[in-house]
Amino acid sequence: MAEKRMGTESSATRALLLDVTERLMLKKGYAAVSSRSVAKEAGVTAALVHYYFRTLDDLFLAAFRREAERQLVKHDRLLRGDQPLRALWEFSSNPSITALLFEFMALANHRKSIRSEIAEYIERFRRVQIDALSPHLEAHGLGRVDLPPEAIIVSLIGVSRTLAMEQSLGVTGGHPETLALVERYLTRLEGPRPAVPRST
Amino acid sequence: MAEKRMGTESSATRALLLDVTERLMLKKGYAAVSSRSVAKEAGVTAALVHYYFRTLDDLFLAAFRREAERQLVKHDRLLRGDQPLRALWEFSSNPSITALLFEFMALANHRKSIRSEIAEYIERFRRVQIDALSPHLEAHGLGRVDLPPEAIIVSLIGVSRTLAMEQSLGVTGGHPETLALVERYLTRLEGPRPAVPRST
DNA sequence: GTCTATAGTTCGATAGAC
DNA sequence: GTCTATCGAACTATAGAC
Numbered sequence: 269m270a271e272k273r274m275g276t277e278s279s280a281t282r283a284l285l286l287d288v289t290e291r292l293m294l295k296k297g298y299a300a301v302s303s304r305s306v307a308k309e310a311g312v313t314a315a316l317v318h319y320y321f322r323t324l325d326d327l328f329l330a331a332f333r334r335e336a337e338r339q340l341v342k343h344d345r346l347l348r349g350d351q352p353l354r355a356l357w358e359f360s361s362n363p364s365i366t367a368l369l370f371e372f373m374a375l376a377n378h379r380k381s382i383r384s385e386i387a388e389y390i391e392r393f394r395r396v397q398i399d400a401l402s403p404h405l406e407a408h409g410l411g412r413v414d415l416p417p418e419a420i421i422v423s424l425i426g427v428s429r430t431l432a433m434e435q436s437l438g439v440t441g442g443h444p445e446t447l448a449l450v451e452r453y454l455t456r457l458e459g460p461r462p463a464v465p466r467s468t
Numbered sequence: 469m470a471e472k473r474m475g476t477e478s479s480a481t482r483a484l485l486l487d488v489t490e491r492l493m494l495k496k497g498y499a500a501v502s503s504r505s506v507a508k509e510a511g512v513t514a515a516l517v518h519y520y521f522r523t524l525d526d527l528f529l530a531a532f533r534r535e536a537e538r539q540l541v542k543h544d545r546l547l548r549g550d551q552p553l554r555a556l557w558e559f560s561s562n563p564s565i566t567a568l569l570f571e572f573m574a575l576a577n578h579r580k581s582i583r584s585e586i587a588e589y590i591e592r593f594r595r596v597q598i599d600a601l602s603p604h605l606e607a608h609g610l611g612r613v614d615l616p617p618e619a620i621i622v623s624l625i626g627v628s629r630t631l632a633m634e635q636s637l638g639v640t641g642g643h644p645e646t647l648a649l650v651e652r653y654l655t656r657l658e659g660p661r662p663a664v665p666r667s668t
Numbered sequence: 669g670t671c672t673a674t675a676g677t678t679c680g681a682t683a684g685a686c
Numbered sequence: 687g688t689c690t691a692t693c694g695a696a697c698t699a700t701a702g703a704c
Contacts, residue, residue: 272700275669297578299499302697316670318699367577374574376637377567378497387638394641418642419649423627430626437576438587441594442618449619472682475687502679516688518681671704678697686689 275320282320284310289331294368298328298375325381332372332382336389339365343393347400351458353424356397357450358465360425366432397421408457424450475520482520484510489531494568498528498575525581532572532582536589539565543593547600551658553624556597557650558665560625566632597621608657624650 275282288309292301303314303324310317321327346355360366376383402417427450431443455461475482488509492501503517503524510517521527546555560566576583602617627650631643655661 273669279669281669295578297574300578303699304697313671314698315672315700319669322699324698370574370577373633373637374497374570377570378495378500383637390634390637390639391641394639398642414652415649416645418645422630422642422646423623423649426628426630427623427626429630430622433573434590437573437583437590439590439594441591442598442622445616445618446622449615449623452614473687479687481687503681504679513689514680515682515690519687522681524680669704671702673701673703675700676698679695681694682692684689684691686687 272322273319274322279320281310281312281316285312285317285320285327286331286334289327290335290368293331293371294364298371301328303327325379328372328375328379328382329385332385332389335368340389340393340396343396347396351454351462352401352404353420354454354458354461356401356421357424357428357454360428361432363432363436366429367436369429370433394421405457472522473519474522479520481510481512481516485512485517485520485527486531486534489527490535490568493531493571494564498571501528503527525579528572528575528579528582529585532585532589535568540589540593540596543596547596551654551662552601552604553620554654554658554661556601556621557624557628557654560628561632563632563636566629567636569629570633594621605657 285306288306289301292305292309301324303317306327307314307317317327321330343359346352346359349355372382372386376386398418398421401421405417405420427446431446434440435443451461485506488506489501492505492509501524503514506527507514507517517527521530543559546552546559549555572582572586576586598618598621601621605617605620627646631646634640635643651661
């Protein structure tokens with residue numbers, strides 16, 4: 269059987285469809301993404317969406333990969349600065365990135381092909397974090413057996429993502445105390461927050 | 469205009485529909501919940517679902533409330549034991565409860581009526597946690613200004629939920645080190661894990 | 669590269685019979 | 687309390703014209 273026609277990776281329309289998909293996921297959730305809703309928002313027809321992405325899963329996967337690669341680049345750059353732990357905290361506190369990751373995780377929970385892709389990327393981010401931060405933390409005498417860099421990183425990310433998610437729901441109980449604790453911890457390790465925040 | 473007919477709160481069928489809704493959310497995600505899918509799984513017709521719950525939002529809300537109230541009872545009991553912090557850790561590490569909460573949060577992100585209900589319950593859980601744990605932690609000299617109970621609780625929950633979620637995706641990077649760290653921390657504060665785990 | 673047209677599903681919600 | 691029947695809408699995906 270012959271191959272179905274398909275759009276190329278470099279197409280501007282394809283990029284637009286991915287933009288729209290991301291926007292729609294953030295604003296209305298993954299369940300609001302359909303070939304029709306994406307097409308309408310992009311000003312094209314649903315058939316064209318299927319021309320670039322055979323199935324909806326392909327569309328989700330492409331959107332996830334593109335954003336993950338973008339974030340990996342940004343992530344790498346931040347971790348090479350002089351306050352990598354603080355940078356990691358701020359990176360994983362980003363509300364819209366957290367919300368988007370959350371949508372993809374919710375989606376992944378019930379779609380095999382997407383789950384394995386997301387798991388792979390999370391592991392990849394984590395390896396980069398551990399590689400970048402281990403020497404830095406050990407220089408502060410924090411690589412000790414009872415406080416390994418892996419545990420510091422996972423905890424920091426767990427707390428930041430939880431705060432971000434709860435905040436987007438409007439929950440604030442215990443947040444000020446937790447933020448203050450993290451801030452003291454980061455200051456002790458890497459000094460105070462710079463007067464001019466690092467650029468995004 | 470006259471009131472629409474509606475089922476009563478005490479109906480066994482109503483309870484069954486809530487059971488099915490919960491099961492379906494866990495297994496296939498909230499997007500797989502429809503009046504038809506719930507009806508089919510419960511062995512009734514879609515019209516009957518609408519007889520008990522006027523809209524799908526009503527169904528979701530009822531399912532959330534019922535489960536939240538159940539968990540509040542369990543939560544209360546656990547926090548009154550002799551290792552409340554460890555109990556809180558285990559409580560919020562429960563994979564299926566975490567997965568279900570996650571589904572509801574994903575749903576809530578884009579449905580106003582559900583969002584406010586979830587936010588309210590999270591705040592309620594947190595107040596109970598703070599009230600129960602503050603005296604306990606202060607007895608261990610941990611209520612100090614620089615390490616308030618609120619921050620300990622939020623951090624512990626953030627880490628446990630993140631580990632649970634990642635685990636369900638198949639991510640394990642940094643988990644062993646983090647689990648070991650938490651275990652050492654809990655042991656230092658409340659002693660070792662009991663030989664026979666507390667019952668659920 | 670983009671469209672129209674269409675097949676085949678599934679959905680939310682209601683009216684009204686039993 | 688539960689069902690059948692139904693409206694009107696939205697959905698995925700494809701074939702084929704332009």
